[in-house]
Amino acid sequence: MTLPTLHLPTLPRVLSRLTVTIPAWPFTPPTSRAFAFAANLAAWPSLRELDWSHVHGRHFCVQVSDIGLQFFFTLHAEGFRAERRSRADVTFTATSADFARLALRLEDPDTLFFNRKLLIEGDTDLGLTVKNMLDAVELETAAAKMPVGLGHLVLALRRLALKD
Secondary structure: OOOOOOOOOOOOHHHHHHHHHOOOOOOOOHHHHHHHHHHHHHOHHHHOOOOOHHHEOOEEEEEEOOOOEEEEEEEEOOEEEEOOOOOOOEEEEEOHHHHHHHHOOOOOHHHHHHOOOOEEEEOHHHHHHHHHHHHOOOHHHHHHOOOOOHHHHHHHHHHHHHHO
């Protein structure tokens, strides 16, 4: 079965250029703070039930290759914590459309990984462990634990993408 193509608006390149030029030291980049806030709001309620003890304090980076954004964070018992730009233990890289396809469960992470659309660099064992843990959470379960309205929006976006 061929899954539909997900069409996302292209963000202006000037936006990504501005965000990467913001000095990181001694500040945590606003992009990483925004990522951690959104991840704690939308994803952490369903992820907190998993055993993250073996990744506490490890440094992660998510790179959105087509718009030049990077998000640095660590995972702790209370959720995602934004970090200053630093050397990450593991880096996940994909395009914004591929990350959206992953988040909406329109594409299997293994398919993207083996097709080299999802890159995992650094401690690949850690990266694959986290990928597998995230993949084990059902979208419907995660959506049910999101703030009112957000979960409905996520499921509606998925239904809309599947119709195309």
